[in-house]
Amino acid sequence: MRKIYLVGFMGCGKSAIGRRLSYYLKMPYYDMDHEIVRQQGMSIPELFEKFGEARFREIETEFLKSFRDEACIIATGGGVAVNEENRKIMRHTGLVFFLDAKFEDIYMRIRNDKNRPIVQKSTEQELEILYNNRRKYYRDAGHIQVLTASRTLRQIVEYIAFQVNRLKGE
């Protein structure tokens, strides 16, 4: 059973593209953040506040380890690919796409988002440093890098679907 994982920085489009790709490929779709929020009965900001980021990271790894063996699309959270164990699990159980977006685009999308605790507590400069530090992990995690700059969501979905169909059966 091959999963399709979407990785990349906050605001690169993992959730938006995952949902659209699910219609396009007729495969079930799960957003890791939504699944964790549902399991834990708390929002992402509440989880960060009550349990701390370290515990949130453990929950993410537990999710990846225990998630059912089903061909599906999974939009990860932006921190998931930073962890080596998570990268191994994803690469062994599916095809991983790194959605590569420019920091300027990302920042415009996430700057006012109250539901992303890391954005809330960071300056623009701190977020740009985090973006640059994380890029190597996204590259390591991804089988395929998708350049998203100046592409529409539809174009990105069609490109990923093309790659999935091309690699089917390999």
Ligand SMILES: Nc1ncnc2c1ncn2[C@@H]1O[C@H](COP(=O)(O)OP(=O)(O)O)[C@@H](O)[C@H]1O
């Ligand atoms: N290539 C794109 N073109 C237009 N809007 C985009 C693009 N990529 C992402 N967005 C928009 O940016 C916002 C953040 O995307 P989201 O899917 O929540 O990112 P992520 O899940 O990676 O954090 C959403 O409103 C989404 O529709």
Ligand SMILES: O=C(O)C1=C[C@@H](OP(=O)(O)O)[C@@H](O)[C@H](O)C1
């Ligand atoms: O980059 C991160 O560390 C995080 C990204 C978020 O997901 P998105 O990438 O969907 O915003 C969410 O998991 C949490 O706020 C932490």
Ligand SMILES: [Mg+2]
């Ligand atoms: Mg998301």
